[in-house]
Amino acid sequence: MQQSILIVDDQDLNRRILEAAFQQEYRLHFAADGEEALQSVREHRPDLVLLDIMMPRLDGWDVCASMQQEPELADIPVIFISALNRAEDKVRAFSSGAADYISKPISIPEARARVRRVLELKQSYARISREVDLVAGLQARLLPQVGQVPHGFRADALYLPSGKASGDFYDFFTTPSGRLRAVIADVSGHGAGAAFLMGIARSLFRTGRELDLPLTQTVKIINDQLVEAIRDTGDFLTLLAVEYDAASKTLEYVNAGHSPALLRHGETVSRMEHTATVLGFFDQDIRSEQRVVSEGFSLFLFTDGCYEWRDSQGQMPGYDHFVDMMRNAFLSGESPMSDLRLSLNEAQAGGAELRDDVTALLLSTT
Amino acid sequence: MTNVKTSTVDGKLTIALSGELSYDTAERIQEAVSKACADTRHRALVVDLSGVTLLDSSGIGALVSLFNAEQRNGTLCLLARPTPEVMRTLELVNLDKFFRIVQNDGETELFLSEVDI
Numbered sequence A: 001m002q003q004s005i006l007i008v009d010d011q012d013l014n015r016r017i018l019e020a021a022f023q024q025e026y027r028l029h030f031a032a033d034g035e036e037a038l039q040s041v042r043e044h045r046p047d048l049v050l051l052d053i054m055m056p057r058l059d060g061w062d063v064c065a066s067m068q069q070e071p072e073l074a075d076i077p078v079i080f081i082s083a084l085n086r087a088e089d090k091v092r093a094f095s096s097g098a099a100d101y102i103s104k105p106i107s108i109p110e111a112r113a114r115v116r117r118v119l120e121l122k123q124s125y126a127r128i129s130r131e132v133d134l135v136a137g138l139q140a141r142l143l144p145q146v147g148q149v150p151h152g153f154r155a156d157a158l159y160l161p162s163g164k165a166s167g168d169f170y171d172f173f174t175t176p177s178g179r180l181r182a183v184i185a186d187v188s189g190h191g192a193g194a195a196f197l198m199g200i201a202r203s204l205f206r207t208g209r210e211l212d213l214p215l216t217q218t219v220k221i222i223n224d225q226l227v228e229a230i231r232d233t234g235d236f237l238t239l240l241a242v243e244y245d246a247a248s249k250t251l252e253y254v255n256a257g258h259s260p261a262l263l264r265h266g267e268t269v270s271r272m273e274h275t276a277t278v279l280g281f282f283d284q285d286i287r288s289e290q291r292v293v294s295e296g297f298s299l300f301l302f303t304d305g306c307y308e309w310r311d312s313q314g315q316m317p318g319y320d321h322f323v324d325m326m327r328n329a330f331l332s333g334e335s336p337m338s339d340l341r342l343s344l345n346e347a348q349a350g351g352a353e354l355r356d357d358v359t360a361l362l363l364s365t366t
Numbered sequence B: 001m002t003n004v005k006t007s008t009v010d011g012k013l014t015i016a017l018s019g020e021l022s023y024d025t026a027e028r029i030q031e032a033v034s035k036a037c038a039d040t041r042h043r044a045l046v047v048d049l050s051g052v053t054l055l056d057s058s059g060i061g062a063l064v065s066l067f068n069a070e071q072r073n074g075t076l077c078l079l080a081r082p083t084p085e086v087m088r089t090l091e092l093v094n095l096d097k098f099f100r101i102v103q104n105d106g107e108t109e110l111f112l113s114e115v116d117i
Helices: A012-022 A034-044 A060-069 A087-095 A108-142 A192-210 A215-230 A318-331 A336-349 B026-039 B057-072 B084-092 B105-115
Strands: A004-008 A027-031 A048-052 A078-082 A100-103 A153-160 A168-174 A180-187 A237-245 A250-256 A261-265 A268-272 A289-292 A297-302 A358-365 B003-009 B012-021 B044-055 B076-080
Touching: A004 A012, A004 A034, A012 A027, A012 A108, A027 A034, A034 A048, A034 A060, A048 A060, A048 A108, A060 A078, A078 A087, A078 A108, A087 A100, A100 A108, A108 A168, A108 A192, A153 A168, A153 A336, A168 A192, A168 A358, A180 A192, A180 A297, A180 A358, A192 A215, A192 A237, A215 A237, A215 A250, A237 A297, A261 A318, A268 A318, A297 A318, A297 A336, A318 A336, A318 B084, A336 A358, B003 B026, B012 B026, B012 B057, B026 B057, B044 B057, B044 B084, B057 B076, B076 B105
Parallel strands: A004 A027, A004 A048, A048 A078, A078 A100, B012 B044, B044 B076
Antiparallel strands: A153 A358, A168 A180, A180 A237, A237 A250, A250 A289, A261 A268, A261 A297, A297 A358, B003 B012
């Protein structure tokens, strides 16, 4: 389908010049002032707006600013066309969100070239965005539903990718020998590259179930494969994996460079400290720890995105503060997940920006 | 903004980083640091972190791949003067034992005297 352009100029002559320049290639809409322009842009959603700056009623600056305020219009590229040719006008145009700037008097070949270029860029962004959407969609399907938690447990999960795709994941399932297995992991960096490595790690972890391999051996395989694939790229994976055997009431875990998680057992809360270092950098032996859990317990697993964000004053909660908060929630009989959700909501309402993927998993015996 | 300052004395290359060593800056810093390493003949590398205000996982990745590459060439690598926050970040990924960490020039010299550069 032909792409469409909205031409905005209060001078009839200018509109006709631009019409002659673009009517062959594009569907055109016209507006003679700022208010008409906004009406037209809302009604027709053109692919691009050619916008005069000095106009009656509402000027080009205000039209551009209004479009930026409306999420459905903010992505429509605007090219200013103006006789204001001072450097500061051009700077103001770009900082107000314009994609380009054409000076009057208009050179038709230049205007055509600039319009074509901006539309090509828009299409490229759209294509990349579709690819990343695809990755994010596949990735979301790899996460288990909290309702499908193995018998005897209940689960609550939080998953907030910083972009669309994420380097975090969690998983839980029952092994062929009837044990509960759960994992949380974090690939350094974020976006599509991290999502790719996350896919590898997740598949290898699941393969450990298919072959009924011990937890340590499963994590060792993940490390070996990642070292082979990404050594020296600067990427790595941290992971905390847990296995619970109801018959012996034993909890085994491997913590490979991951933020120590919390285990609530009866009235006590303890950390699941490191048993190995990060995966993907070098060969290492993978050790595990075991705890006997004779009564009901909860596991609270999370990634560093839960505490590595800055509030509007630039302060970061940090691990120690975060863990104190979560421990207190456990001790007062509340869900740390509810506390985490609440604190993130408050932080975002206060202007904090979550910079990394935020993921957490709470598993409790019923 | 992150800064990279380098100096070389008697085969010891010191790289002082300041600002954030994070997702937004790690790639650029890694390039600058690798170039400094390639351009300078050295037997020891000291990365001074005293001015680093934030280290995240991308920053950790940059440091580990730098140290891995340098140590394969036989370079003695030291991390100098991390702030308590940066030190905590290294502990939380269990890499505080991977890096040889020194708190002052005296400790640096002690390490360097052992390898006779």
